[in-house]
Amino acid sequence: MKVYEQVYEFYVKQIEDKALKSGDKMPSIRESERTLNVSRTSIETAYLQLAADGYIYSVEKVGYFVSDMVERAMEKEKIEVGLKEKSDIKGYIYDLATIGEDKEVSCLQLWRRYMKSALRQEERLLNYPNNQGEEDLREEIASYVRKNRNIICSPEDIVIGAGFQNLLSLLIPLIPGEKTISFPTKNFADGATIFKNAGFTVNYRDKESHVIYVTPSYMTKWGEVMTMKRRHELIDHARKNGHLIIEDDYQNEFVFSNKATPSLYAMTGGENIAFLGSFSRVLLPSVRISYLILPKGVRQEYEKIRRLYNQTASMAEQIALASFLRDGHLNRHIKKMRRLYEDKRKLMYKSLKQAFGNDGEIMLGESGMEMGVKLSRNAINTKLDKCNVKVNVVETSEGTATFLVSCSKIDIEEIGEAVLKLNYGLQ
Secondary structure, three states: OOHHHHHHHHHHHHHHOOOOOOOOEOOOHHHHHHHHOOOHHHHHHHHHHHHHOOOEEEEOOOEEEEOOHHHHHHHHHHHHHHHHHHHHHHOOOEEOOOOOOOHHHOOHHHHHHHHHHHHOOHHHHOOOOOOOOOHHHHHHHHHHHHHHHOOOOOHHHEEEEOOHHHHHHHHHHHOOOOOEEEEOOOOOHHHHHHHHHOOOEEEEOOOOOOEEEEOOOOOOOOOOOOOHHHHHHHHHHHHHHOOEEEEEOOOHHHEOOOOOOOOHHHHHOOOOEEEEEEOOOOOOOOOOOEEEEOOOOOHHHHHHHHHHOOOOOOHHHHHHHHHHHHOOHHHHHHHHHHHHHHHHHHHHHHHHHHHHOOOEEEEOOOEOOEEEEEEEOOOHHHHHHHOOEEOEEEEEEOOEEEEEEEOOOOOHHHHHHHHHHHHHHOO
C-alpha cells in the first residue's frame, strides 16, 4: 500500500470511529506531516482523495473540515435497523409509548458547540470538581429559578448532582425526625428505593408521613396539575405537623394551562420545602444534570457533610450548561419546544377523540405529552398484545384496558396515521 493510501485509511478510520466528528477541523498539512512522519506530498494527496470521496471538504484559506457523510450514513443505517427491528421482532410500526425529545426541536448542534468550548477550559478541567457543583452554574440556576419559578435562593443553597437519586441520598442525612416518607404512587420506585435503603418506611398517599414527596405539575401520568387550593392545604398541613415536603418540579416547563402554578418553595419561602429540578427533560435526555435547593435553615448542616459527597455530574457539562443558561438559550429552546408540543397535544387529543370517543374515555391533563385512554372492547387485552402500535398499558381487566400514549417523540405528521392504526389494531 502506498504511503498516501495509508494516510487516507488512517483518517477514514478516525472519522468512522468518531475521533474526528462532523464539523471538526482537520489537522493542517504541516501538523499531519510532523505527527505521521510522512512527506508533505503524501499528506496532500491523501487529503485530496478524502475530499474526492466526500469525507472532508475544503474551505478556502481556512483548511479542511470533516463532512457529515459518515454520520448521515450511520444515521440512515440506524433508522433502517430500527425499522427492521420494529417490523421483524416487535411488529411495531409506530411508537406511542416512548417519552423523549422530538428531533424537530433538538438543540444538539448548539449544545455540541458549548461542550467544545467547555472542553477547551483546560485550567478548570485539570482540577477536581466542586463537591456542591460548579459555582458559575449554581449562580445561573439561582437566576433561572428566580425568573421562572419566583424562587429566591442563594447559589450556596443549591447542590448539583447527576440525577435525583444522588441528590436524595445527600438530602436524607439532613432530615431530622421520624423516618417515614409518602410517595404519590408506586411508580416512584427509584426514589422509594433510596429511602428504603436508608431505613425509611415508604408509604403511598399518606399525608401523615414525616416526609411527603410530590410532583405538583404532574400529579397523574396524564398530566393533572395540583390546584391552588390543594397547594395551600398541603403547605398548611406540613407546617402544622412539622413535615418536610420534597417538591419535584417535573414537567413544570410543559404546563399548558393559563392557571397559575407557583412552586411550593416560592409560596413558603423554602420553609420545610426541598426543591428538585432537572435539565434532562428540557435540554437533552443524555445531559444528566439535576439540582437540589435546600430547605431554609439547613445550609449549615449541609456544610458539615458536603465534603463526604463527591460530585457526580460531569464538570465539562456543568461548564457548558452555565454558559448555555447565561446566553439565554434555554428559555428560547423551551419556548420553541412548548409551541411544537402544544400543537402535537391538540392533534393527538383530536385524533384520539375521533377514534375512541364513542366507547372510550380520553384523559388529558394540563401538563406533559402523555394522555390516558380507557377503552372497553371485546378481547382488548389480546388485541393490545398483538397491536403493531406501541402503547404503555397501565391497567387491564375483563374487556377494559387503560393505556397511555405519548406524542413527544413521534413526528407531528405521523400522529393521525398512528392513532388510526391503533384503532384498527384494537377493533
